[in-house]
Amino acid sequence: MSGDDLGGFGDARLRKVGAALLAAMQQTPTMCLHRLAKDRNQAVQFGRFLDNDAVSADEMLVQAGRLTGQRAAGRHVLAIQDTTELHFATHRASKRGFGLAGNGWDIGLFIHPVVVMDAQHGGLIGLAGAQVLNRPPGAIADRRKRTTEEKESHRWLAASLAAGEVLSQASGITVIADREGDIYDLFANRPAHVDLLIRAAQDRALAPGGRLFAHCADWPEQDRRTIDVPAKGRQPHEGRQPGRVATVALRFGEVTLRRPQNGIRSQTDTVTLRVVDVTEIDPPPQQTPVHWCLLTTHAVPTLAEARQIVAWYRCRWAIEQVFRTLKTDGVRIEASQIIDAANFVKLAVAALIAAVRVMQIVLGRDGSTGQMLTDAADAADIPALCAINRRLEGRTDKLKNPHNPRSLAWFSWIVARLGGWSGYISTGYKPPGPKTVFRGLLRLDGMIEGWKLANHSAVV
DSSP states (O other): OOSOOSOOTTOHHHHHHHHHHHHHHHHSSOOOHHHHSSSHHHHHHHHHHHHOTTOOHHHHHHHHHHHHHHHHTTSEEEEEEOOEEEEETTOGGGOBSOEEOTTSSSEEEEEEEEEEEETTTOOEEEEEEEEEEOOOTTTTTTGGGSOGGGSTTHHHHHHHHHHHHHTTTSSEEEEEEOGGGOOHHHHHHOOTTEEEEEEOOSOOBBSSSSBHHHHHHTSOOOEEEEEEEOOBOSSGGGTOBOOEEEEEEEEEEEEEEEOOTTSOTTSOSEEEEEEEEEEESSOOTTSOOOEEEEEESSOOOSHHHHHHHHHHHHTTHHHHHHHHIIIIISSOGGGOOOOBHHHHHHHHHHHHHHHHHHHHHHHTTTSTTOOBGGGTSOGGGHHHHHHHHHHHOOSSGGGSOOSOTTBHHHHHHHHHHHTTOOOOOSTTOOOOOHHHHHHHHHHHHHHHHHHHHHHHHHHO
16 A cells, blocks of 8 residues: 565565565564455465565565655654664474573564664654664674674664665655664764764763763753653563652753774774753662663754754654554564574564564644655545545544645545544544554555545546
């Protein structure tokens, strides 16, 4: 429906089956191939597709990146990267080829995607790429013996370099990462046309002396405001903290970082960056206080620019929402019964592409992102969408689609209504979430196909 597919794979039949699999994932919250398929024959096709050596996760990612790069052309974009773990605690005996999970015992693997957002309005544009890490036994223990390129931490630099290529037609690229991305290699080797915005994890040594955190704490406070702090942890054992509103102090200035003592000698001795330091004032008891020490290559001469840096960093939450859609609120990738790791990686990449699109529709539902419909749907489907929209609208103004017919919000309203959302936005009515969007896409795809067939028959 959106004009997207998983790739060509050198065969028109494989392209068609891959497109059908992606569409099914965007419509049905399951990773069971039999439930994704419309009948037994299609389930067999999906299985053979994943088992085919000509089908690769790399080609899927190249295709997704190409489409995202086209949509990002001429826009300043945020390339947000992070890692999530796919964990199979009870499947050790039933799966083959999987490496170790983060606890060093259970099996699992890791996905490190780069999702792309519009820097001006915060709308989700698409997926620029991803790396899949299948950690073999001994990888952690041998860390000091491996070259920089062999270390897992190299994924942060590799993702930044890849984003610079995929998004080369954008007017500006800002790569955003959380504390794991605080790596000197990344600052020293970033592409010239790519800016960085990284939350500091290391209390780094400064030139000519001193330490990063204490130095920033001595700067005068420039602003004080409130921010929304998302809830953390979904289970009691994860140390769940409810969402809250925090009052934070803002400071900003410039620092020069020294190369770490164990750093690569051929790298530059120092890197000059700007810092926007966000520190919570009087946090609630037994709550971890907010402290974001944000390192950036952007110029930050005034308070307005400092506030913009904070606003961009807060957009990082979108990738957490994609992960939640991938694992719990949407496609439930960890429930997959795929046995072979190589086939599962293909399925996981397809599921990631689907999860990004679902979250794109969720985030654009109220029109605040200002996105056009073509960020998520095929322009050729607009006549069918207009006909469907007329059937969904009620007689009163409250049940009319309030958005511009060329906007993503207009499309999101249609999908949500088909997914069972009431259409009301007054107090007491919840906006549509990922599960509603999945249900809506399931119905919408069939309706558009039926509309096309009916109009084709009328012409013939």
